[in-house]
Amino acid sequence: MFVIPDRFSYTVAHSVEEAVELLHTLEDSKVLAGGQSLIPFMKLGYASPKSLVDINRIPNLDYLDDSGESLKIGALTRISRLCDSELVAKDYPLIHDAALQIADPLVRNLGTFGGNVCHADMGDDLPAVCLAMNAEMVASGPSGQRVLAAKDFFVDRFTTLLASDELLTEVRIPKNRRGCGGAYLKLERRVGDYAIVGVAAQLEVDGDGVCRSVGIGLTSASTKPIKASEAESWLVGKSLSDEVLDKASTLAMNTSNPLSDIRGPAEYKKAMVKVLTHRALKLAYKRARGGL
Ligand SMILES: Cc1cc2nc3c(=O)[nH]c(=O)nc-3n(C[C@H](O)[C@H](O)[C@H](O)COP(=O)(O)OP(=O)(O)OC[C@H]3O[C@@H](n4cnc5c(N)ncnc54)[C@H](O)[C@@H]3O)c2cc1C
Incomplete structure (x- = not known):
């Protein structure tokens, strides 16, 4: 249900320094960028800042x-x-x-x-x-x-x-060097929706396909964005066979602690973290080896 937001002041900042000064001096202030999350939050009554500092006119922050x-x-x-x-x-x-x-x-x-x-x-x-x-x-x-x-x-x-x-x-x-590849896979109820779960995977492999470094980030897999650190540690130094990717995906699933909500029960989301981690790592590996 939408509500009419409480009264708030609105100020346009023209430089980073001015924005910081305004944020420091104005009471209960918040940055306004694209407004695509903040404005819905204010309309839903989840946020009621007393002052908004609009940063859209600050030059040289879009690059x-x-x-x-x-x-x-x-x-x-x-x-x-x-x-x-x-x-x-x-x-x-x-x-x-x-x-x-x-x-x-x-x-x-x-x-x-x-x-x-x-x-x-x-x-x-x-x-x-x-x-x-x-x-x-x-x-x-x-x-x-x-x-x-x-x-x-x-x-x-x-x-x-x-x-x-x-x-x-x-x-x-x-910077992505030679041997680096990444992929983001997202399961959604319909195009454009927030993730049921999402998995970001970034790999670096050597000429023999052995994992030199890896990063795995999870969306909607906990109450905040999280890293699948145990899976990352497991992968470093290994050849990325299906068995190794499967073990890493299980570790990522075990790290996850999703909430049950309108997008699905927690058990389902955990299972999907495993599936998507495996697929994202596989695609990242393919890209790291020069494939599409
Ligand atoms: C219908 C709809 C569907 C959406 N679906 C998705 C989706 O599938 N995936 C997804 O990732 N997002 C989704 N979003 C969110 C969208 O991507 C927002 O753009 C994004 O979350 C917030 O960016 P913004 O620039 O609009 O920030 P704002 O709404 O202006 O600000 C968001 C928050 O960040 C703070 N903030 C903004 N910029 C700064 C800064 N430079 N420094 C400090 N604080 C700052 C603000 O104070 C506020 O608290 C959706 C939004 C809508 C309306």
């Missing part, structure tokens, strides 16, 4: 830059840009897979990478991608900038490590 050591994604980069980018499609298939499966074109045109990860919903798709890719999250606050590891960023459902007066400005994704 994809792979000129350095990592792929840098500006926090205001719209999800649709990830879908349309040749660079992302070619070199970062895990991000591309996930972006294409988020909601519908209207939501993707407004929703931002930063908003999706800062919302920190267990059902949002990009947090699992950041976990699998060992991303770094760059935050600006009153005392300057700090860089947070994705594995520490997602504290609880709708809660990140960001302070209330900090702004996420950039997400840094390690």
